[in-house]
Amino acid sequence: MPIPNYQAFMQPLVSQIADGRVHSLAELKTPLCNALQISEEQRAETIASSGNRTVVSNRLGWARTYLHKAGLLSIPKPGFVQITDRGQQALQSGQTINNGYLKQFPEFLEFIRPVKDATDASADEAKTTHEDDTTPDEQIKSAWQTLNSALAEDLIELVKKQTPQFFEVLVVQMMQAMGYGGWSKDSGSATQYTGDGGIDGIINEDPLGLETIYLQAKRYTDAAVGRPDIQAFVGALEMKRARKGVFITTSRFSRDALDYVSLIEKKVVLIDGKQLAELMIKHNLGVSVKETYQVKAIDSDYFAED
Structure with missing residues (x-):
């Protein structure tokens, strides 16, 4: 058997x-x-x-x-x-x-939904369509999305279990992996764990520090980051006379927080737990390549006669 x-x-x-x-x-x-x-x-x-x-x-x-x-x-x-x-x-x-x-549980249906934008049909219908009508190429893509979705959720759950100090170092390394402060591996650093004035990390975009990005890291399990937290961060940026800030959390942001950022003059980017996991996967931070598959096609030039 x-x-x-x-x-x-x-x-x-x-x-x-x-x-x-x-x-x-x-x-x-x-x-x-x-x-x-x-x-x-x-x-x-x-x-x-x-x-x-x-x-x-x-x-x-x-x-x-x-x-x-x-x-x-x-x-x-x-x-x-x-x-x-x-x-x-x-x-x-x-x-x-x-x-x-x-499939009786909504959170499971959401997980197995093969197409992210399949909101007009039930997950059962989407799944049936996926199995019956998709091409092998589409099935590979859907499987890849499912694998990454599972990886992202496992990754963020693991990050939540780490210490706040670990998380502060992680967000600095992620910014560097994305290319910020790429002039040197020492271009970014986490601040002291006490008395940091609301700033958890710093990225110097150039050797002279003329352009600096300030980071705030909140390792929350479930609670949403609200407007007061963002306002406090903006206040910390003002104390540094800074124009750029990135606020990263393992949870999510409230609607008030998102609306507030859209109204202020300073450039503040908010990254929630889902985006954080996706960025870590994209830039190979905390993950490694497990398997590689090659999809090959006919090389028409090889068969073309002069």
């Missing part, structure tokens, strides 16, 4: 963590393989394109991701899982836990 697909891992995974304790995926792998009757040979089978990641680890990882997006389990820290109340309810329902079951 072939190795079961990732959906087959969902039910036994939730069952294995039903005791409510925090479990590592590593410790769960063996009992899950036993429950799914996966042979020792199959457990060692690797993904052809990766060379070292096993098929079982890959499918278990995706089962965890889908269950997490649907709210049946939480991820207290990387590599660990814990059942939620929704997960307990799923077990008690007696229903089979698979994608069909998970």
Whole structure:
């Protein structure tokens, strides 16, 4: 029998963590393989394109991701899982836990939506259209978007668990990775962790410091950054006689905060958690290339006769 697909891992995974304790995926792998009757040979089978990641680890990882997006389990820290109340309810329902079951939850439907702008149709309809009508090229693009979406959410959750000091250094490194202060690796720095006057980082865009960008970093878990926080940052910029500022948070900005920035004279850019994760992925900060696929096409010049 072939190795079961990732959906087959969902039910036994939730069952294995039903005791409510925090479990590592590593410790769960063996009992899950036993429950799914996966042979020792199959457990060692690797993904052809990766060379070292096993098929079982890959499918278990995706089962965890889908269950997490649907709210049946939480991820207290990387590599660990814990059942939620929704997960307990799923077990008690007696229903089979698979994608069909998970589609009752709006947050899961939003996650699997293959096209970002598919707002006129339900996610089920979008998914069906995606599977039935798209070309292989479109399927590759959609899969790439899904992978990046999952990566971005995992990345920002990991950033939220770091210290404020780590986050302040991170935002400076991100600005440098984007090309700001590119004249030197020492062009940016985090400020002292106390008495920073509302400024968490500085980027010198030129060697003489004639153009300086001031940074504010707020590592919030859920709370939105409101207008008072932005006003305080603008006040700190005024004290520095600065014209440019970037306010970065792991959460989001309130509507009042966004409206306020559009009204002031100073140039203040707001970057929320979603944008932060996307920028980190784009500029390879905190991530690395796992696999590379090449899509090849006919070279018409090769077949052209003189």
